[in-house]
Amino acid sequence: MAKIERFEELQVWILAREICQYITFLIETTSLKTNYSLKDQIVRSSGSIMDNIAEGFERNGTREFIQFLSIAKGSCGEVKSQSYRAFDKKLITEEQHVKLNNMAELEKNKLGSFINYLRNTEIKGIKFKKD
Numbered sequence: 001m002a003k004i005e006r007f008e009e010l011q012v013w014i015l016a017r018e019i020c021q022y023i024t025f026l027i028e029t030t031s032l033k034t035n036y037s038l039k040d041q042i043v044r045s046s047g048s049i050m051d052n053i054a055e056g057f058e059r060n061g062t063r064e065f066i067q068f069l070s071i072a073k074g075s076c077g078e079v080k081s082q083s084y085r086a087f088d089k090k091l092i093t094e095e096q097h098v099k100l101n102n103m104a105e106l107e108k109n110k111l112g113s114f115i116n117y118l119r120n121t122e123i124k125g126i127k128f129k130k131d
Contacts, residue, residue: 007057012114015107016049016072019079022100032091038082045078049107062118069115076108 007013023046027033032042049072056068080101087097 004057007054010053010057012069012072012107012110013050013053013057015103015110016046016053019100019103019107020046020050022103023079026086026092026096026100030092030096032086035086035089035091038085038089038091042079042082042086045075045082048072048075049079053111062121066115066118069111069118073108073111073115076104076111079104080108 004010020043023042027039027043032039052068052072052075056065056072059065059068083092083097083100083104086092087094092100
């Protein structure tokens with residue numbers, strides 16, 4: 001695996017950003033904008049995916065990074081659940097719901113694979129690097 005210097009280079013963070021962008025699109029173009037509590041929840045949970053990946057990366061320790069990736073993975077579940085709620089309330093279309101769920105499911109799977117990789121690597125993080 002190539003050395004990653006910044007969290008913005010991580011594929012899991014890039015996909016999390018795309019999920020946030022899609023949710024912003026949904027809010028701007030659908031009735032989701034009218035349900036303030038659900039809109040706020042889905043914005044927060046999708047942002048939590050991005051933010052926890054970034055925060056964990058910046059901690060410079062593999063164990064801490066795994067912990068934050070696990071939180072991000074849980075936030076994928078929140079986004080999926082909130083997508084169902086938005087669809088059930090007819091705030092988004094079935095096509096939009098399926099797209100958002102597929103994006104969140106892909107992200108969840110990528111995070112799970114990344115967590116497994118980190119658990120099995122000898123890399124412990126920059127703060128454990130010996131000079």
